[in-house]
Amino acid sequence: MKCKVCRGHAVVDIRRHNAAFCTDHFTEHIHNQVAKAIKEFHMFGPDARLLIAVSGGKDSLALWDILLQLGYDVTGFYLDLGIGSYSTRSKEATIAFAEERDAKLIVRSLAEEHGFTVPELASLTNRVPCSGCGLNKRYEFNRAALEEGFDILVTGHNLDDEVATLFGNVLHWNTDMLARQGPVLEERVLGEGDRRRMALVRKVKPLVRVAERETAAYAVVRGIDYIVEECPMVEGNVQHKYKEAIAMLEESSPGTKHQMYFGFLKKAASRFADETDAANLVGCANCGSPTIAPEAGSDRVCSFCRMQSLAQRRRDDGYRARPVRVRKRR
Numbered sequence: 439m440k441c442k443v444c445r446g447h448a449v450v451d452i453r454r455h456n457a458a459f460c461t462d463h464f465t466e467h468i469h470n471q472v473a474k475a476i477k478e479f480h481m482f483g484p485d486a487r488l489l490i491a492v493s494g495g496k497d498s499l500a501l502w503d504i505l506l507q508l509g510y511d512v513t514g515f516y517l518d519l520g521i522g523s524y525s526t527r528s529k530e531a532t533i534a535f536a537e538e539r540d541a542k543l544i545v546r547s548l549a550e551e552h553g554f555t556v557p558e559l560a561s562l563t564n565r566v567p568c569s570g571c572g573l574n575k576r577y578e579f580n581r582a583a584l585e586e587g588f589d590i591l592v593t594g595h596n597l598d599d600e601v602a603t604l605f606g607n608v609l610h611w612n613t614d615m616l617a618r619q620g621p622v623l624e625e626r627v628l629g630e631g632d633r634r635r636m637a638l639v640r641k642v643k644p645l646v647r648v649a650e651r652e653t654a655a656y657a658v659v660r661g662i663d664y665i666v667e668e669c670p671m672v673e674g675n676v677q678h679k680y681k682e683a684i685a686m687l688e689e690s691s692p693g694t695k696h697q698m699y700f701g702f703l704k705k706a707a708s709r710f711a712d713e714t715d716a717a718n719l720v721g722c723a724n725c726g727s728p729t730i731a732p733e734a735g736s737d738r739v740c741s742f743c744r745m746q747s748l749a750q751r752r753r754d755d756g757y758r759a760r761p762v763r764v765r766k767r768r
């Protein structure tokens with residue numbers, strides 16, 4: 439296998455591009471793919487101050503490395519979810535990454551900020567861990583960006599993540615979600631009030647042109663010491679199942695993922711633009727964050743505050759929480 443660019447020894451092949459690359463040209467290829475996505479989708483300019491949500495996994499650390507290499511001013515944000523030793527190790531990996539590169543990093547803990555870890559929330563509210571976790575992460579990432587003065591939040595969603603989400607949204611015809619499926623989610627500011635509480639910051643996904651296997655290869659090539667193990671609470675995560683199904687299709691027909699995602703953006707996304715209920719955002723009566731306007735007669739309280747208050751009520755009442763299913767370490 440020879441490098442497409444220099445004909446030297448190739449270390450990575452990318453079947454959907456029908457190309458293989460040596461270490462240097464693979465690194466260059468990934469940088470180019472990210473730079474292309476930033477430009478193509480008008481994500482941000484060269485002087486932007488970026489906050490990147492990092493988990494200690496390959497995608498977010500690889501993207502942080504790429505953006506630093508491309509010369510962007512990018513600060514990491516790590517949220518400790520309190521998932522036992524998994525969270526401990528992922529935090530250590532993130533801190534070590536930042537220290538090696540002298541990169542700026544903000545660390546917050548869900549338990550310290552709000553009193554509950556992800557496993558506690560899952561058992562107190564009887565929700566699938568990933569659903570409560572996702573809600574908490576979205577809320578805290580947005581809050582951190584606003585409080586720390588960042589206008590753009592960067593996430594490490596790769597092509598596989600986006601295709602799996604798209605697949606799930608089509609399976610269930612979540613037209614509201616399809617309207618917000620793109621690589622950029624524009625900022626939303628609510629009329630009057632404190633802007634630090636009343637906005638959803640702009641969110642961008644510069645890894646949409648890079649597949650999961652490629653971010654893993656990039657992390658290895660660049661010597662990034664990421665946390666390899668999966669979150670033990672991933673059991674029941676339906677997105678995971680979609681990824682496995684799509685990986686089978688990609689294996690037999692390379693390019694399927696790219697075709698599905700970019701075909702959707704080009705030919706179908708605009709058809710769902712009117713479907714989003716994000717037009718009906720109002721400030722949460724409790725925390726001020728934007729939330730979907732409730733039905734007449736319901737309280738104007740966001741999902742995050744509702745979840746927190748249910749967990750608090752049940753803890754106060756001595757609710758006997760169901761144990762949460764976790765996957766054993768492999």
Ligand code: SF4
Pocket residue numbers: 519556567568569571572669670671672675
């Ligand atoms: S697998 Fe689920 S619980 Fe674990 S970090 Fe991801 S979203 Fe959270």
Ligand SMILES: [Zn+2]
Pocket residue numbers: 441442443444445446459460461462463
């Ligand atoms: Zn080469």
Ligand SMILES: [Zn+2]
Pocket residue numbers: 722723724725726727739740741742743744
């Ligand atoms: Zn709220």
